[in-house]
Amino acid sequence: MKSINTVKLTIQSLPENIALARVFVAAFIAQVDLTVDELEDIKVAVSEAVSNAIIHGYEQRGDQWVDIIVTRFDDYFEITVKDTGKGIENIEQAMEPTYSTDADRMGLGFVFMQSFMDEVAVTSEVNKGTSVTLRKYVAANQDAPN
Amino acid sequence: MLLNTVTMDGSLVVKVKGELDLLTAETFRNLVERELNRGRAQNLILDMEHVSFIDSSGLGVILGRYRRIREQGGTMAIVGVKPHVKRILELAGIMGIIKIYEETDQALADVN
Numbered sequence: 001m002k003s004i005n006t007v008k009l010t011i012q013s014l015p016e017n018i019a020l021a022r023v024f025v026a027a028f029i030a031q032v033d034l035t036v037d038e039l040e041d042i043k044v045a046v047s048e049a050v051s052n053a054i055i056h057g058y059e060q061r062g063d064q065w066v067d068i069i070v071t072r073f074d075d076y077f078e079i080t081v082k083d084t085g086k087g088i089e090n091i092e093q094a095m096e097p098t099y100s101t102d103a104d105r106m107g108l109g110f111v112f113m114q115s116f117m118d119e120v121a122v123t124s125e126v127n128k129g130t131s132v133t134l135r136k137y138v139a140a141n142q143d144a145p146n
Numbered sequence: 147m148l149l150n151t152v153t154m155d156g157s158l159v160v161k162v163k164g165e166l167d168l169l170t171a172e173t174f175r176n177l178v179e180r181e182l183n184r185g186r187a188q189n190l191i192l193d194m195e196h197v198s199f200i201d202s203s204g205l206g207v208i209l210g211r212y213r214r215i216r217e218q219g220g221t222m223a224i225v226g227v228k229p230h231v232k233r234i235l236e237l238a239g240i241m242g243i244i245k246i247y248e249e250t251d252q253a254l255a256d257v258n
Contacts, residue, residue: 015167015168015169016169018167018168018169019165019167019169019199022199036230037229037230037233040199040230041230043199044199044200044201044234047167047168047199047201047203048201048202051167051168051201051202051203054168055168104171104175104206104207104209104210105202105203105206106202106205106206106209106238107202108202108205108237108238109201109202111202111237112201112202112234112237115237
């Protein structure tokens, strides 16, 4: 399907930039008529994906880069969060809701992404990086530019 | 994020304003731990009325403090969550283990 519009944001891998990433995505997606709850859901999903890139992909090294690409198609939005970090050896295991060894981590990042988005796809290569693609369906042709 | 704390009747009341995510979770954890380490509060009441956003990093530090309070034999309560924050708490199962109140006074009366 042909895309209608794409925006891209590249952030340094710092926790300070996570809020910017989710607001950037929400502002772009808000051009269609979604509810406040739906926008909040998308913000949580983006926050989880970017946090994962910083925490797991880059192991909290702040001198790396995370790309956030949002594309509008006719009846859905696609958000891709990409890092070039250490990658995930076992994606299925990483997506399971487990309590982390860190007492203050819940291991619910992917659970939230799956709960709040219509589709979640993860591709990863060890020592090359991870790409998380989140898809949200919307009513077709809402305010689509000609 | 803004935090303010007050200890009353053996309970630490923490008011949180703003967003609770990976950036702010550490500030929250450090402040609450510091206050609990003073040893004046057995219970923890978290006022989330003005929390505008929370994700799993924010939930993680709340759960971490819940464990601490349980270990010291106290009770933790949450006050005043917005609907979209409540949905996140529900999804994470927090509402099954921490009671939610509308008013701080109710929570204080109950935990004591």
